[in-house]
Amino acid sequence: xxxxxxxxxxxxxxxxxxxxxxxxDKGIPDDPPLTFCDNFYLQFFQNRxxxxxxxxxxxSKESAVRLRDEVTGKESQVVLLLITSFERYCDVRYDVFxxxxxxxxxxxTGIFLDYLQLLLERISAWAAAEKLAVIQQSSDSxxxxxxxxxxxx
Numbered sequence: 001x002x003x004x005x006x007x008x009x010x011x012x013x014x015x016x017x018x019x020x021x022x023x024x025d026k027g028i029p030d031d032p033p034l035t036f037c038d039n040f041y042l043q044f045f046q047n048r049x050x051x052x053x054x055x056x057x058x059x060s061k062e063s064a065v066r067l068r069d070e071v072t073g074k075e076s077q078v079v080l081l082l083i084t085s086f087e088r089y090c091d092v093r094y095d096v097f098x099x100x101x102x103x104x105x106x107x108x109t110g111i112f113l114d115y116l117q118l119l120l121e122r123i124s125a126w127a128a129a130e131k132l133a134v135i136q137q138s139s140d141s142x143x144x145x146x147x148x149x150x151x152x153x
Contacts (some may be wrong), residue, residue, distance in 0.1 A: 006047040007123075009134050011039055015120070015142035016098040019149035025152055032096055032112050036118065041086050048079070051087075061090040085104065085119055117143060 018033045038056065045051045051067050053060055068083040093114050095108040120143040127136035 006132065007040060007043045007135050009138045011036060011136040013041070014140045014147050015116075019142070019145040022149040023152055025145065027107060028106065028113070028153070032109055033116070034093060034112075035130070037093070037116070039088065040119075040123070044082060047082060048081075049075075056090050056093045058090070061087050064090075076126075076129055078129045081122050082126055088115065089119075113146075117146060117147055119135055120146070 014033050014036045018029065018036075021029045037140050042053050045053045045064075045067075049067065049071070051063075054063075064083055064086050068080060068087075071083075072080060092108070092112050096112045098108065120139050123139040124143065127133070127139060
């Protein structure tokens with residue numbers, strides 16, 4: 001199996017679709033692309049680290065902390081940063097769902113969009129370090145398109 005198959009490149013299409021919706025609608029869509037993050041982490045943890053993600057709550061976050069402790073010294077810094085990013089994602093995801101389904105405002109969505117840009121940067125750095133050209137190109141392209149869309153509104 002090719003290492004590029006660790007993450008399905010088509011996963012990044014959802015970010016590109018979201019960016020195009022921002023430009024088309026001249027605003028932030030109501031549904032942030034949480035499924036991108038959900039599926040990225042499912043694939044990354046399973047295919048790269050051999051660790052199953054069973055959710056995005058407190059237990060999954062604690063499991064990721066234990067995994068990070070186990071692999072520190074064995075894995076590269078870019079891999080550790082992606083594990084740490086998942087830990088943060090568990091909090092951000094909860095806040096976005098709370099805002100989307102229970103409240104008003106866009107504070108959590110703004111925090112999520114900042115988070116998403118950082119995640120794409122970290123994915124690109126990881127893909128570059130592990131010579132995963134297709135994943136790196138997909139992530140770089142999605143980040144460029146997202147930044148341009150956000151700048152346009």
